[in-house]
Amino acid sequence: MAIISLRKGLTPVVAIILLLLITISITGAAFLFFSRVTETSAQAGEEQLQEQASQSGGLPRILAVDKNKVHVKNIGSVPLTNPTFFVAGTKVDVTGPPSLAPGEFGTYLLDEVQLAPLPQVAEVKIATAGFSDSIIATIKDIVASIVSMGTVLTTGMLVAGDPAISFHDSAGNDLAIITDAGDMGIGTTSPGQKLDVAGQIHATGDICTDLAGGTCLSTAGGGGITGSGISNYVAKFTGASAVGNSQIFDNDGNVGIGTTAPAGLLHLNSSLGAGVLRVENTTGASLLFVNGTTGRVGIRTTTPGGQLHVVESVAGVAATLIVDQTSSGGEAMSIAAGLTAIGLQFSNTGDFTFSSNSISTIRTGGSSGAVQRFIVRGSSGNVGIGTTPNARLHVAGGDVAITTQGNGIILRATDGTNCYRVTVNNAGTLSTTLVACP
16 A cells, blocks of 8 residues: 655645735734723823922913903812913913812913014913913004004995094995094094984984983883974973973964964063053062053052052152153153152152252143143243243233232231231222231
């Protein structure tokens, strides 16, 4: 029997299979190795971060930047103390909370003087002893920079240095401005208040103020005024928030009180006995009074006893009625009570006195044909009846009659101090009787 010995080598297929098995084994072993290493490293890294955080003072996180305001949160488990800020790589001073507790928010203000030379858009970075966080932010007002350059932003809007911001129409006419002081003008280039409008304001809602406890223009807001009336009447408040007609009627320049057809600049119509017109001073004393029933006029009295009644209540001051002719430069007649040295005086003693330096006369017959009846010459005191006197008593155009028996004319002796009454008897014989001189 023959023995056959076979030698079998590695075929290509078997070799490939063996290589695949070896590769899978090595990959699996490597995966397990690196997984463990990564897990160990991660655990070690987290523990190291927490350890470093506890040593350095918290983990900062920048949440937002608003111009020079940086909003920060401490995401660590220990307080964040004394953080340092950088803008565009430059350290910038801040004001803000010195410490943030774990999970606490805080706002830090960057120094605007230090920000001024830095770019408008820059990296803002916060750092502690071992950690930092950063964000790209706009740290300055872009519009403020454009204003300083006087740049036209869009058609119809011009931003310039004076005023700060102005709006124009297509023809270049000013529509609205905002000044450097923050005052806004609409329809005016010189606003005097925070909002100054030249023209009407239309609002679909109410317009209110905080003054006086809060007041709104509309009735719904409290403080509205309502009412109605008749044309040409001057309005008056008939209640706290209502208006109606007054007694004053304005008819194209003429004002009527008690009448709707004023015939003069001021027309009063009333039959009140208490006075259609009263003028008083601040103490309530009557200066002028007109009785609406009788038509009597009182000066310094409200109870005139005649068509014209003049009263003077001040001691030593005459109640005087003066009739004056301005062209003659003096008084034609003056009637007073209680004083002397005036042209014609009716005193409170009942005397009728002429005591003027001018000629005082009494005439009759009307203004067109007045006849002089009685005259007293102020310079001499001569009295004339029917004539201008050249003697103390001068009578013309008639007789002097003494009809009471026993009465006569009293004459003073030319060579002594005796006085005699001259009389006449029934036969026409004159006789004298010694009497006391008047």
